[in-house]
Amino acid sequence: MTQPANGYFLVCALLAFQAEAMTVAWGQENESVQQGNKDSGVLAWVGTRPIRQADIHFMLGRRPAIPKELALTIGITDSESSQRADVNSSNRSARGLGEFAPLEQSVTESAIALLAKQWQALNTMKVRHLVLDSKTIDAWILAQRFASEEIGADVVSHTEHLANQWAITPDVYRDLVTFRLSWQAYLGKHLTNENMEKHFKKQPQRFDGTQFKISMISARVPLGQSAQRDATRAALSELRVQSSDTDEVWKQAKTLQNERWMLTDATWVRGYGDVEDAVVTLLMTVEEDSWSEPVDTLTGVHLLRLEEVRAGSSTLQEVQGQVRSHMLVYLLDYLAAQSSEQLPLRMNLPIN
Known part of the structure; x- marks a missing residue:
């Protein structure tokens, strides 16, 4: 998706x-x-x-x-x-x-x-x-x-x-x-078994097979810090607050849709394996039938609408590989975040 x-x-x-x-x-x-x-x-x-x-x-x-x-x-x-x-x-x-x-x-x-x-x-x-x-x-x-x-x-x-x-x-x-x-x-x-167990218990929806039905408004912008990404985030935030009616936000987005303003309608995604970590983190906190705050990913900025949640039942033993993989990303992000302001990433690549 x-x-x-x-x-x-x-x-x-x-x-x-x-x-x-x-x-x-x-x-x-x-x-x-x-x-x-x-x-x-x-x-x-x-x-x-x-x-x-x-x-x-x-x-x-x-x-x-x-x-x-x-x-x-x-x-x-x-x-x-x-x-x-x-x-x-x-x-x-x-x-x-x-x-x-x-x-x-x-x-x-x-x-x-x-x-x-x-x-x-x-x-x-x-x-x-x-x-x-x-x-x-x-x-x-x-x-x-x-x-x-x-x-x-x-x-x-x-x-x-x-x-x-x-x-x-x-x-x-x-x-x-x-x-x-x-x-x-x-x-x-x-990266120990004890810490992986804690990691699983802290956010079970990410790993236990929980599914989220979402709609998404996406704007593709280059990776890293940039004025374009800031402006896109502000535009999506403004779109979100223009109306308290969640359907109206979608209608407004359709009028603005172009090659870099993409709409994804009513799709089921899992807590792990379908979308980026930042998207799932937001989905675990947003209320159903409401639009989220803008969220940044590798390829752009997005607004999410959570429509429905299906609970999962997988145990840690069944998804230990996923938990380990996510902990690798989590630990790297933890270390990197402490220097991200001092060493910001700025792209020099053109966007396709």
Whole structure:
């Protein structure tokens, strides 16, 4: 129904993957990767820090298949090398081994949102002394193996060499490694069975199969802070207060409908799996047969009308995977929110 869900659950999937282990390819040399331009166009800003396409590829682990000869030198088995070739073949275009087909804009925006939250969360973790010490980060970087023997033994040379494989700056490489290792340590303390049980009991409607019948008025605007998003939020808020009659709000929206002003009529959605987290949070508080306050998602601003609720009955044991995935997002949001004002996300992408 709503585009927001696609990008949001991509973020969930990436977080779930990143919670398990460091991206293997981050520590691998690949002679076939074409060197890009580190000063290429900026997609977005997090505070004063730029986000470029190469940063996105690095975070997503988008790299070409590793040649068999090189794979053997870095300890990857034949089966692992073949699997990686199969996985990456769908991403590569016919233009060359080191090039990828462009990402869809919705995927790019979702990846930018995730990377921005990681930068914000890293800042919070530094302030709160939650990052691992420099010696631990140095040790991880120095432990990576190389096919060539010309690389210096110091951590600076290793970092520069690894960063060059992805056409990113050494600072981006080290900071993302620092975040990932520190994030996994943080999850080890907080992503526990006890906390997941508390998380489920605090908001059972999100996970127990509860369904919400909603209508939605949506305005697509770019991700991040912007005057356009502020103006859109104000316009939707004004539309909401123009009439106490909920049907009249819908009629007014229809007169304003265009390619960026979309109406979704009477759709059933679940507490988890259909729409973004922010939408469900609002649905759990709004009264039936009334319009909500405007809510922001990855792709826009929305007004919601809750028409009916069907209670669910799933237990924690039945939906433990969903609870875990949501806790990953919740914990990242918790850390990122503490630095979001200091490091606001501002997009540099045009909206389609």
